[in-house]
Amino acid sequence: MRLIPLDLDRDLAMLHGWVTHPRSVYWMLQGATVEQVRAEYQGIVDNPHHHAWIGLDDDGTPLFLAETYDPAHSELAPHYDVRPGDIGMHVLVAPPTRKRSGLTSAVMRAVMDFCFADSRVDRVVVEPDVTNEAIARKNAEVGFVVVKDVPLHGKTGRLSFCTRAAYEMSVPHLRPETIAYAHRRLIAKAIAEFSHERLIAPVSLGEDRYRFGDHTFTARRFALEHWVVDADSIEGPLDALDVIAGLRETLGIPEKLLGTYLEEISATLAGTAWKLTHRRETADELVHADFPTIEAAMTEGHPGFVANNGRIGFGLRDHEAFAPEAGQPVRLRWVAVLKTKSIFVYDGDERDHYEDELGPGGLAHFEQQLRGRGLDPEEYRYLPVHPWQWEHKVTVTFAADVASRAIVPLDESTDRYRAQQSIRTFFNVDRPDRHYVKTAIAVQNMGFLRGLSPKYMQATPPINEWVARLVAGDEELRACGFGVLRELASAGYTGDAYHRIGVPSAYTKMLAALWRESPVPQLAAGERLATMASLLHRDRDGNALVTALIRESGVSAAEWVASYFRAYLRPVVHCILRHDLAFMPHGENLILVLENHVPRRVFMKDIGEEVAVMNDQPLPPEVERIRVDVTDELKELAIFTDVFDGFLRHLAGILAVDGVLPEREFWALAGDCVREHAKDHPDLAGRLDLLRPTFAHSCLNRLQLRNTLQMVDLTDQASSLIFAGELENPIAVFG
Known part of the structure; x- marks a missing residue:
């Protein structure tokens, strides 16, 4: 959000609607005419000690009115000892045209940021009406402390102060x-x-x-x-x-x-x-x-x-x-890195890739920045960096490389991105047709430091191309609408001391990036996207999104779930039985394509790190990394553990608790899906026994509890598994 000066010629009609709205009773302009509002605010515009501002959303939409003033020249002056560095503030959020989560809190922080952007300001002063409990709560969120009640024109004001330090230390969620x-x-x-x-x-x-x-x-x-x-x-x-x-x-x-x-x-x-x-x-x-x-x-x-x-x-x-x-828009930082000290893998022209992502003007701007430093653009390639990683790691951990111009800081992206559930992956909100960008970030989360290894990722685009060709060439997968979002390009810096010593570590995973296809250009009319993780979401009142989707779809719960299984379960089963190909198909790794609120097909992502081929079929040398040698029982766990236990048991529980679909019917539908696939593909009979009565109980929390710094060895995940007996197979039990 940003604030611009009020312009009465431009803003008067809008301002009149805001300040006379029934919700704006504390603004004391109820029933005022347009000319009366003009006169009121003309007085503020003409007052050198009082200023009015219009707050804009990041897309330029007017959202709020803010006023700042010098308390020494206000009716507050007789009521407290005004300090140098005090600034008074009022704020009014526009009447809502749609419900928007957290808007008032975001507006309050935007106004406070604006006030403290002036280095001369040490303290913000407010005096809301003592009966205005809503604004009192918002004031408390950002660090205001009530001092006393004071008599003011038309109200009793609750005099409150917020120092710069109090604002910076405010934690409204920790109550x-x-x-x-x-x-x-x-x-x-x-x-x-x-x-x-x-x-x-x-x-x-x-x-x-x-x-x-x-x-x-x-x-x-x-x-x-x-x-x-x-x-x-x-x-x-x-x-x-x-x-x-x-x-x-x-x-x-x-x-x-x-x-x-x-x-x-x-x-x-x-x-x-x-x-x-x-x-x-x-x-x-x-x-x-x-x-x-x-x-x-x-x-x-x-x-x-x-x-x-x-x-x-x-x-x-x-x-x-x-x-x-x-949900904040993020502009990624970009650096140039010497080609001789970095890698780039892409099945195409490197310059074309950067022009597609940056636009011709963006690439030319980066090249000019290099020339302005006396550097030759032909010697460099470009790498997006998470802003946190630049601030906390690159400028410190790679200080020598930055100083030697092996790494050259450039401008931030013109496009805005939003972080996905995986933290380090970004979706382009300005150009949704452009690629996701996955960046390295040295943050420890859920058993792993979220880095990216440049050398490990050299094989990622070829692996993705191989998987994509296999999927596209399979008639069954095409019929299910199953698709993969390819990671098409990877880049990383390898010229640092950590790489030179030849010992893989967290330090060799700190400066790299991947580009992954966006699903948006692949949507048909009437289709929309949702992360599959959302099927397990309950809102703050305990209401489940999947229950609301089924209700809104107009189809029965059984029809909805059967459609979901055809889009998700059937293709994953087919990949295992036909190709010995396993993914990591948990909720965050799948994107649902919904039509009329019903899942019709899915996109699988995170292919490079998660896919495995579990047979001895010929593979290109650059794809060989994904081959694993496991027993049939472990192959079956790609369905039993990763799909049934890892995701579907949670979904079945939600639908049963909400009274939408009994679990017996849920698992019967899952069993029907598996059996129908077997009926349609008799040549695959006996490959694996997905109807076995029990299977080994592989435990995720036990992995994290054993080593919260690195749960599994990504190069040999099967050997890292921990088992706790067996579980009954629900599609056998309810078959």
Whole structure:
């Protein structure tokens, strides 16, 4: 948001509508004519100590009115000792034309940022009407402290101050009620998932009531030993950190990593509290929302991991600027790196790639910046960098390389991006047809430091091309509408000391990027996108998005789920049976294509790091990395663990709890999907036994608890798995 001076010739009609609106009663201009409003604000325009501003959204839409004034020249002057550096402020948010989550809070911060942008300002002063409780709450959010009530013209004002330091340290989401909400939900999830992984065993008290430790709660149990714990029913101490610490031996957390895991738990609590405070979209609203809005509205991380929102390394302002739930537009930083000290892989011309992403003018601008430093553009290539990574890592960890001009800082992108659920991947909101950009970022999240290895990524575009050709050439996959979003290009810097010593580490994964296809150009009329993770989303009132989608679609729940299975489950099963090809098909890795609110097809992404070929078929040398040698039982886990246990058990639980579809019918439909595929492809009979009565119970939290810094070896993931007995196969049980 930005503020521009009020222009009465331009803004009067709009201003009159704002200040006379019934919601603007505290502005004391109810019933004023247009000329009376002009006279009121002409007085402000003519006053050298009082200024009026129009606040604009990032697309230029007028959103609010702000006034700033010198308290020494106002009616406040007799009521307190005015200091040099004080500035008075009023703000009025425009009457809403649509519901918009967190708008008033965002406006308040924009006005405060504007006030403190003047280095001479030390303190903001406000005097709202004592009966205006709504603005009092917003003032408290940003750090205002009430001093006293004072008599003013037409009202009793509540004199309040906010210093620069108080504003910078304000944490509106960290309040007793929000953190209690977060504790409840995290304890509920810990009980559910640790019980699912057989780490703990709550005791039944009868009638869906259970006890574990100091807590009693209500829960329902479903297939795959899936627990749905009612967070609001929990009785006992509400401290998730104490719960985890008290279970450290039961959970098997190494002593040296306990602090790290608790930090991820604490960050997850803070993230939940932040989302509760700032994200207010309802499930009904998200039914009609666009793709970026749905991504930003997600209140949960990975459905299975208890510590799923760590982001160790992000501070509060980083979270507000770069977290997907913040929904803020981000302009990526760009650097030039010497070609002799970097890699670039693309099945095409390198310059064409940059022109497509930057536009001819953008590329020419970067080349001119290099020439202006006396450098030859022919010797360099270009790399997008996460702003956090530039500030915290590149300028420090690669200081010598920047100083030697092996890495050259350039301008930020002209296009604006928004972070996706994976934190380091960005969607272009100005040009949605352009590629996603995946950047390295040295933030610890959910068991991994989120870096990118330039050398590892050299094979990523060829792997993606190979997978895309296989998928496009398969008649069954085409019939299902199954597609992959190719990672078409990769680039990375390798000229640093960390690469020269020849030892792979976190430091060799700090300066690299990938470009992935956007799904937007591949949409037909009437289609829209949603992350598959959204099917597990509940809003702050507990309403499920999937339930709202089914209701709005006008089709039965069984029809909706069957369509979803055909779009998602059938092609994933086919890839395993026909090609021994496994993906990592969890919610964040799939993008649904919806038509009339019903899933019709899907896009798979994150191919380079997640795909595996599990046979001895001939592969191009550059694709050989994805081959793994595993037993048939482990191949089957690509469906049983990654699809059934990793995602569908959560979806089945939501639909059952909401009374939308009984779990027996849900799993019967899943079984029908698998059996129909077998009937249509008799030549694949016997390849794998997806109808076996039980399968090995592979546990995700156990991986993270064992080593929260690196859950698995990405070069040998199968050997990292941890099992806890077997689970009953729900498509056999309900078959």
